[in-house]
Amino acid sequence: MRLDFAPHVAPNNDRVLRRATIKEPQMPHSGEIRFQIPGPDLSFRAKLLTDENPDVVQQVLAQLPLQSLVGHVVVSGQVIWIPTRIVHIGHSHMVQRHPGAVYFDAPRQTICLIYGRTTESGEVNKFGEVIGSDLPILQKLGEFVYEQTITHPHRNILEMNVDRIITPVTKLECNWREAKEVIEEEIDRVWLKEPEDIQKIRWSGPGTGDQSFSVLDHLEAYLMLIGADMYSLLKISQHENVELLTLEHISREFLAGTFNVFEFITDLGLTKMDHLGQMYLNALKTLTTKEEYVELTGAMMTYVSRMHRWIHHIFPWDMGVDFLHHKPGEVLSLAKEAAAASFMTTVQSRH
Numbered sequence: 001m002r003l004d005f006a007p008h009v010a011p012n013n014d015r016v017l018r019r020a021t022i023k024e025p026q027m028p029h030s031g032e033i034r035f036q037i038p039g040p041d042l043s044f045r046a047k048l049l050t051d052e053n054p055d056v057v058q059q060v061l062a063q064l065p066l067q068s069l070v071g072h073v074v075v076s077g078q079v080i081w082i083p084t085r086i087v088h089i090g091h092s093h094m095v096q097r098h099p100g101a102v103y104f105d106a107p108r109q110t111i112c113l114i115y116g117r118t119t120e121s122g123e124v125n126k127f128g129e130v131i132g133s134d135l136p137i138l139q140k141l142g143e144f145v146y147e148q149t150i151t152h153p154h155r156n157i158l159e160m161n162v163d164r165i166i167t168p169v170t171k172l173e174c175n176w177r178e179a180k181e182v183i184e185e186e187i188d189r190v191w192l193k194e195p196e197d198i199q200k201i202r203w204s205g206p207g208t209g210d211q212s213f214s215v216l217d218h219l220e221a222y223l224m225l226i227g228a229d230m231y232s233l234l235k236i237s238q239h240e241n242v243e244l245l246t247l248e249h250i251s252r253e254f255l256a257g258t259f260n261v262f263e264f265i266t267d268l269g270l271t272k273m274d275h276l277g278q279m280y281l282n283a284l285k286t287l288t289t290k291e292e293y294v295e296l297t298g299a300m301m302t303y304v305s306r307m308h309r310w311i312h313h314i315f316p317w318d319m320g321v322d323f324l325h326h327k328p329g330e331v332l333s334l335a336k337e338a339a340a341a342s343f344m345t346t347v348q349s350r351h
Helices: 054-063 132-151 176-190 196-204 213-237 244-257 261-267 273-286 290-314 317-323 328-350
Strands: 029-037 042-048 066-069 077-083 101-105 110-118 124-130 159-166
Touching: 029 132, 042 054, 042 132, 042 196, 054 124, 066 077, 077 132, 110 132, 124 132, 132 196, 176 273, 176 290, 196 213, 196 290, 213 244, 213 261, 213 290, 244 261, 244 273, 244 290, 261 273, 273 290
Parallel strands: none
Antiparallel strands: 029 042, 029 159, 042 124, 066 159, 077 110, 101 110, 101 124
């Protein structure tokens, strides 16, 4: 594979959510960048220190999107590096090294990220900070790079992609065509690539007791049921005696009346579900025909179903071996053993 360090055009499946009412030529930058390694498909975010280190931030942004290699240091601790073409001789923001720091090593023209313990005392030219909730992902990625590029006798070449994060600008109040377009763009984004939200649920998402199993269990069940409910709504829409206004009322009550399913799914870690769901619900009042209802609801159902299949894909189904069914003979044998043990306990107690 040819790795070109120069900026390249992002593929279509990396599209971001666009404004539902006005298509702007450029979307506002959120002040964050994303690092992503294709092999294990791990990604994390970093906040840029625009005020503290404007020179380096500007030079880094000028390089994006960046496709480069990633390596690991061998002296200064748990740090990975990414080569760039940046020549920096301007202002620097020098700080003590610490986990989560993103800094620029000017003599070696590399972006460096500290994911753990460091063994070098010199200050570094920091221009970014890894988002706190993404630190476990950075640590896993750093350990993967160390294993692949340092400890293996056969060194593997690893690719790293760096790009700016575009602020999703969408209005909750929009007509049904605009809402459908936004939903379909999000479907395209998650169709072949595991959503970042699901990665975070596994590593640092919600869940009582610092575990993700109960969250995944709820997502598996609720997403399947929401998709089924939306399919039922589509079937109801085909009845001639059901009017459009009735469909709108039924849809609101099923999905957000007594219990807002979109809001609950967002609480479980799928952060875009509430926004898209509210946009869908608001757009219902702009419909003029039942055919339009089918188009809009079909798009929302497709997004819910695709997210369900992602959860289904990563769910720890292998745990099922601990809950195997017992054959009738095995159950009878266990019952006899239990009865015998109870009898022996009774006999021993009498003596």
